[in-house]
Amino acid sequence: MKSMMKILSRYVLSAAGIALILLVINFVVLAVWTIQTGQISQKNYSVEQLADGLTKSNGVYSLSSSAADEIAKRYQWAMLLDNDGNVVWSKDLRGDVPLNYSVSDVASFTRWYLNDYPVYAWQRPDGLFVLGGAKGSVWKYNIEVPQKVMNNTLVWIPAILILNGVAAILLALLFGMRLFHSLKPLAKGIEDMAGNRSVELATQGILGDLAAGINKTSAQLVKQEAVLNQRDNARTAWIAGVSHDIRTPLSLVMGYASQLEEDPELSQFHREQAGIILRQSERIKTLVSDLNLASKLEYDMQPLRLNRLALAPLLRAVVADFLNSGLTDNYTVELTISKDAQNSLVTGDEELLKRAVANLIGNSIRHNPNGCVINVNLEKSLGNCLLYVSDNGGGFAQEVLERLNEPQSHIDLQNHGLGLMIVRQIVKAHGGTTEFHNLPGGGCRVILCFPICATNVSC
Amino acid sequence: MSLVMDMNNVFDCKILIVDDEPQLQTMVSEILRREGFTKLITAADCHEAREMFNLEKPDGVILDVCLPDGDGFFLMREFRAVSAVPVLFLSARDEDENRLLGLGLGADDYITKPFLPRELILRLRAVLSRAYFPLVLKQNVKPVFCLGEIEIDLNSGSVTTKKGQLTLTAKEYALLEKLYENRGNIVTGDSLCRAAWGDDLYGYENTLMVHIRRLREKIETQPSAPRYLLTIRGLGYKLTGVDSK
Numbered sequence: 001m002k003s004m005m006k007i008l009s010r011y012v013l014s015a016a017g018i019a020l021i022l023l024v025i026n027f028v029v030l031a032v033w034t035i036q037t038g039q040i041s042q043k044n045y046s047v048e049q050l051a052d053g054l055t056k057s058n059g060v061y062s063l064s065s066s067a068a069d070e071i072a073k074r075y076q077w078a079m080l081l082d083n084d085g086n087v088v089w090s091k092d093l094r095g096d097v098p099l100n101y102s103v104s105d106v107a108s109f110t111r112w113y114l115n116d117y118p119v120y121a122w123q124r125p126d127g128l129f130v131l132g133g134a135k136g137s138v139w140k141y142n143i144e145v146p147q148k149v150m151n152n153t154l155v156w157i158p159a160i161l162i163l164n165g166v167a168a169i170l171l172a173l174l175f176g177m178r179l180f181h182s183l184k185p186l187a188k189g190i191e192d193m194a195g196n197r198s199v200e201l202a203t204q205g206i207l208g209d210l211a212a213g214i215n216k217t218s219a220q221l222v223k224q225e226a227v228l229n230q231r232d233n234a235r236t237a238w239i240a241g242v243s244h245d246i247r248t249p250l251s252l253v254m255g256y257a258s259q260l261e262e263d264p265e266l267s268q269f270h271r272e273q274a275g276i277i278l279r280q281s282e283r284i285k286t287l288v289s290d291l292n293l294a295s296k297l298e299y300d301m302q303p304l305r306l307n308r309l310a311l312a313p314l315l316r317a318v319v320a321d322f323l324n325s326g327l328t329d330n331y332t333v334e335l336t337i338s339k340d341a342q343n344s345l346v347t348g349d350e351e352l353l354k355r356a357v358a359n360l361i362g363n364s365i366r367h368n369p370n371g372c373v374i375n376v377n378l379e380k381s382l383g384n385c386l387l388y389v390s391d392n393g394g395g396f397a398q399e400v401l402e403r404l405n406e407p408q409s410h411i412d413l414q415n416h417g418l419g420l421m422i423v424r425q426i427v428k429a430h431g432g433t434t435e436f437h438n439l440p441g442g443g444c445r446v447i448l449c450f451p452i453c454a455t456n457v458s459c
Numbered sequence: 460m461s462l463v464m465d466m467n468n469v470f471d472c473k474i475l476i477v478d479d480e481p482q483l484q485t486m487v488s489e490i491l492r493r494e495g496f497t498k499l500i501t502a503a504d505c506h507e508a509r510e511m512f513n514l515e516k517p518d519g520v521i522l523d524v525c526l527p528d529g530d531g532f533f534l535m536r537e538f539r540a541v542s543a544v545p546v547l548f549l550s551a552r553d554e555d556e557n558r559l560l561g562l563g564l565g566a567d568d569y570i571t572k573p574f575l576p577r578e579l580i581l582r583l584r585a586v587l588s589r590a591y592f593p594l595v596l597k598q599n600v601k602p603v604f605c606l607g608e609i610e611i612d613l614n615s616g617s618v619t620t621k622k623g624q625l626t627l628t629a630k631e632y633a634l635l636e637k638l639y640e641n642r643g644n645i646v647t648g649d650s651l652c653r654a655a656w657g658d659d660l661y662g663y664e665n666t667l668m669v670h671i672r673r674l675r676e677k678i679e680t681q682p683s684a685p686r687y688l689l690t691i692r693g694l695g696y697k698l699t700g701v702d703s704k
Contacts, residue, residue: 240552240553243552243553244525244551247573248483248551248572248573250572251483251486251572251574252482252486253573254575255487255490255573255574255576256486258575258576258577259489259490259576278575281573289553292553296553310661312659312660312661313649313659313660313661316647316649316660316693316694317647317649317650319693320644320645320646320647320691320694323645323694324641324644324645334693335694336693337693342661343662
């Protein structure tokens with residue numbers, strides 16, 4: 001909705017802007033026109049100058065040649081009335097122009113026309129100088145404005161401008177609101193679509209096509225989502241089914257192998273072979289449950305039993321379990337917990353977190369058959385718990401390392417990376433991050449970073 | 460529960476094994492028989508299990524969660540309506556674990572396939588003992604053991620040395636009992652604190668250290684160079700060299 005408000009305000013502002021620009025253009029044009037007209041009339045002789053061109057010497061009137069030319073060019077005739085209203089001098093006077101005028105005649109033609117001739121008059125000491133133009137060449141209209149109005153012009157003009165602006169803005173607002181109202185459902189539709197909700201918009205009105213398009217896209221998205229979910233569910237269910245089906249025969253294999261291994265009547269050699277079958281079956285068991293867990297974590301189908309728990313006791317328990325499980329002497333597991341991390345609480349699933357740490361330690365043991373020193377460190381830094389599991393063994397192969405640190409890579413069974421993949425998935429499910437590194441002096445280090453939950457706030 | 464009177468030990472219990480896989484039925488029966496159980500009945504589905512249950516009145520049931528004509532959980536509820544028979548579930552799916560935990564398994568337990576025979580026997584015996592011999596377990600005599608020349612009797616909480624007899628305090632007793640139960644294994648500081656104070660290690664580090672030191676003064680001939688109660692740096696303690704009597 002915020003973007004919609006932005007669109008609306010832009011729309012209104014631009015409409016108001018356009019109105020103002022048009023107004024300014026009009027004013028400019030008017031000003032230019034006025035100035036130009038003024039310049040034209042300045043170049044030419046004014047009526048006053050022409051009137052002055054008529055001189056009287058020794059009782060005879062004579063017109064200067066320049067004035068005569070000008071009259072011939074721009075007007076049709078000229079005359080001079082004495083104070084009694086008689087024509088005392090004339091030039092090219094037409095037959096339909098009377099030679100004698102009463103006061104009312106004079107008042108009439110100065111204001112309107114003289115027998116349809118547009119006329120211009122200028123007062124001279126000896127009478128009234130009158131110029132006549134061609135019929136129908138000039139439109140005359142007398143404008144009268146009360147003085148009071150003229151005095152208020154400076155107030156009126158800005159007021160009218162402001163009124164124009166306000167009207168423009170109001171109209172723009174009106175149209176903008178209408179646009180806004182028709183766009184609002186569309187915007188909501190797009191928002192819903194982004195939020196993965198199904199959208200069904202009304203398709204009438206000018207934006208109907210657009211709404212129909214959005215409806216179609218939404219329907220397609222819903223369909224795709226359903227197909228994807230179905231596929232994910234099918235895959236997880238399939239893996240769960242396969243692991244279920246493997247477990248029953250594996251129970252028989254393990255059960256009998258175990259009995260054979262403990263059978264005193266068999267030779268040592270055969271009992272050892274039964275032991276190998278048992279150990280390998282246990283590996284299959286681990287693999288099956290890892291695969292199951294990995295697929296469920298991948299598609300968010302693993303229910304998390306989240307509790308606030310301290311990592312320090314959890315790590316002590318995992319490490320003690322490893323040491324108690326009969327680790328041979330060539331492996332050392334060292335646990336170091338910094339003082340400030342002793343009571344750091346995280347929100348997590350205890351079993352899954354234990355599994356993540358156990359997978360890392362187990363991985364170091366399995367990939368370094370000649371023994372190694374495994375260091376488990378817990379530190380606190382800026383709202384996070386940092387858990388390091390490192391060893392001084394052979395390190396990760398380059399391509400394994402790349403795959404592990406590649407956040408997009410999905411379940412991948414190559415090179416027994418499943419255990420580590422699960423670690424990454426578990427940490428991700430807890431809102432943490434995982435980094436896999438090789439150490440320069442040999443060996444590897446995995447850093448798990450968990451957000452700490454505040455001690456006195458329940459989370 | 461009238462049967463309890465006739466039973467001297469868990470091996471006298473009549474066990475009903477419900478699993479749709481005939482070979483697994485056979486194997487479980489063999490494992491139990493080899494261990495000493497003699498009264499064994501089998502069923503392949505819910506229908507048969509109901510019949511057998513009503514007919515034979517078993518003392519314990521090993522029940523597959525996933526049966527061809529129904530669900531082991533529902534079957535257990537039916538059994539529970541008429542008797543308190545302990546049930547050991549056999550589950551083949553990780554998903555079952557959540558449902559099983561949701562049951563709040565009182566006298567019961569579950570085991571995930573595939574399992575080792577040893578594990579099955581241990582769990583079954585534990586389930587049966589909890590149901591039928593709880594008093595016997597409680598009355599059980601506590602162990603008496605030696606650390607070198609020092610004899611410890613957990614019944615009286617007394618430590619006998621050449622010099623004479625000492626008595627363990629309640630906390631020392633709790634710690635030593637926990638260490639003895641896990642003898643030869645590392646016991647984390649957290650487990651020890653939970654045994655003695657019902658809480659994790661955090662905040663009890665010094666208290667634990669003080670109590671361990673006092674305990675060593677009683678059970679070690681040279682408390683400053685302990686031979687039996689060892690410190691495992693960063694983790695906890697370990698009781699070694701236990702000579703059980």
